[in-house]
Amino acid sequence: MKTIGVALAIAFLFLALVFLSYGLISVVTSTKGREAKIYSITNHMGRHQTACRVGGLFDIATQTGIGINAKRDTNIYCLYPAWPDQLQPSLGDSIRVWPSKKPLVGAPLTDGWGWFIVGSIFIIGLLMLEFSFLFLFIH
DSSP, X not given: OHHHHHHHHHHHHHXXXXXXXXXXXXXXXXXXXXXXXXXXXXXXXXXXXXXETTEEEEEEEEEESSGGGOEEEEEEEEEEOXXXXXXXXXXXXXXXXXXXXXXXXXXXXXXXXXXXXXXXXXXXXXXXXXXXXXXXXXX
């Protein structure tokens, strides 16, 4: 019983971290991030594919500004889908990246029903975190 509890705790902890990180990334990039345009997209991290048609972890490169003042940033990680209507990034999309000086994460601007969905995902992540602790202490 203890082995099953530990296995379930690890599984729920992983899912909780994914759900919580998605919510935190969306909130931080939407409130503190700067605007950028996507000019390169890859769905591989090294040799491993991390995304499919309906979402995943994407490695993108962005550009801010036009002409001589253009600034390009690479290796920005984006979690998709971005509900309600964006399942994957596409070239030319406008996203928000954070931190402003040397971006690390990016996400589309969250507005309207997107805030409700991000809040729901965050709450589900907290519940999964609680379940992981409950499974860890099964006797």
